[in-house]
Amino acid sequence: MIDEFAKANLHERLRRDREALLWKLDGLSAYDVRRPLTVTGTNLLGLVKHVAGVEARYLGEVFDRPSPEPLPRWQDHDGSDLWAAEEETGGQIIESYRRAWEHSDATIDELALDAPGHVPWWPEPYCDTNLFAVLVHVLGETNRHAGHADILREGIDGRTGMRPEREMRIDEDARTAYRARIEQAARSAASGEA
Numbered sequence: 001m002i003d004e005f006a007k008a009n010l011h012e013r014l015r016r017d018r019e020a021l022l023w024k025l026d027g028l029s030a031y032d033v034r035r036p037l038t039v040t041g042t043n044l045l046g047l048v049k050h051v052a053g054v055e056a057r058y059l060g061e062v063f064d065r066p067s068p069e070p071l072p073r074w075q076d077h078d079g080s081d082l083w084a085a086e087e088e089t090g091g092q093i094i095e096s097y098r099r100a101w102e103h104s105d106a107t108i109d110e111l112a113l114d115a116p117g118h119v120p121w122w123p124e125p126y127c128d129t130n131l132f133a134v135l136v137h138v139l140g141e142t143n144r145h146a147g148h149a150d151i152l153r154e155g156i157d158g159r160t161g162m163r164p165e166r167e168m169r170i171d172e173d174a175r176t177a178y179r180a181r182i183e184q185a186a187r188s189a190a191s192g193e194a
Contacts (some may be wrong), residue, residue: 059104
């Protein structure tokens with residue numbers, strides 16, 4: 001009984017975090033979703049593309065359920081899953097992510113939490129695993145990258161939150177005062193260090 005509860009709970013959280021990640025692209029220009037926003041080139045559309053590949057691999061290949069879409073081999077990883085090439089549209093990447101969801105959801109629905117899987121890129125003895133461990137891993141990856149997207153989006157236009165209905169309307173004066181208060185605390189603490 002706990003297995004079904006745990007599976008349903010993890011799956012629902014994964015669905016929530018997928019939507020949160022995609023929401024971070026809403027209303028932005030093609031340039032803003034693609035442009036590198038960190039020194040390592042992290043960008044919003046690249047995060048979506050990357051997480052689509054993570055789901056396809058972990059909730060597909062690991063359980064001998066290959067993705068219906070072609071994926072580069074892990075050994076050939078060159079970072080191209082972290083940004084959108086000129087010929088790739090945002091719509092194509094988002095739809096690819098949604099198709100990865102469908103494939104992942106089918107895996108989650110059809111397999112028991114203790115269903116065996118093999119992750120060849122994980123070290124021994126962890127490479128032989130099960131759906132529960134992989135689902136927790138994918139949830140962690142999705143949540144981590146949704147957090148990255150949250151910070152990137154805040155840097156673009158100040159929007160924050162997990163979904164539109166939970167977004168706080170921004171009081172710019174209050175935000176500026178709050179940030180100044182934190183800056184002052186940091187400066188005071190730094191001046192007191194020996």
